[in-house]
Amino acid sequence: MSGGGTAAAASQTRVVGVVQSKFAMRSTNTENEDNGPLAGHARFVMSVDVRRDDKLIVTIYAYDEMAEELGPRLLPGALVKLAVPSPWFKPPQPHPRMVEEDELYFRRRAGAVVLAPLDVREEARLEHAIAPWNCRVERGGGGGRLTYSYLPGAYPFDDDALRTLKRLHDDGVIDDDEFRQGKKKALGIR
DSSP states (O other), X not given: OOOOOOOOOXXXXXXXXXXXXXXXXXXXXXXXXOOOTTGGXXXXXXXXXXXXXXXXXXXXXXXXXXXXXXXXXOOTTOEEEEEEEGGGEEOOOOOTTOOTTSHHHHHHTSEEEEEOOHHHHHHTTOTXXXXXXXXXXXXXXTOOEEEEEEOTTTSOOOHHXXXXXXXXXXXXXXXXXXXXXXXXHHHTOO
């Protein structure tokens, strides 16, 4: 997966671990769910817990198109290798409803990594929204390797087309599918 733009260099956080639990794709306004740090800027989310040496190390939140792309591949047992700009890694933080007996308590004791399309990252004003990142998923049993990467600068994106698409979608002129397809085209995603 590739997009474009320009970016200042950002330090990278690397995460390597095995998917233990997968939480199904859901609306980002689903109540009583941990929808991650960018929930207010996206339409839907899918999340997975990643462990290493039997310890929860991170929860990965994939939003909108990233949830659609990665969801079918981030299955329990898959090895995940991530390299993302450090600002995309959110340190452990309490949750308003968190109590020690709650599953969220244990999940929030790990950090979180956010993977979202460029428009969601920009709307959330995520530092280094346009920065290189890479996610490799290796599935056992001969499932092969799948790599997703975002390489700024290599594929210029059409900023005007993105704004027009968002306006048309917000005004109800185009539906969700037309919006997703147009956004992929404007971002240079294949």
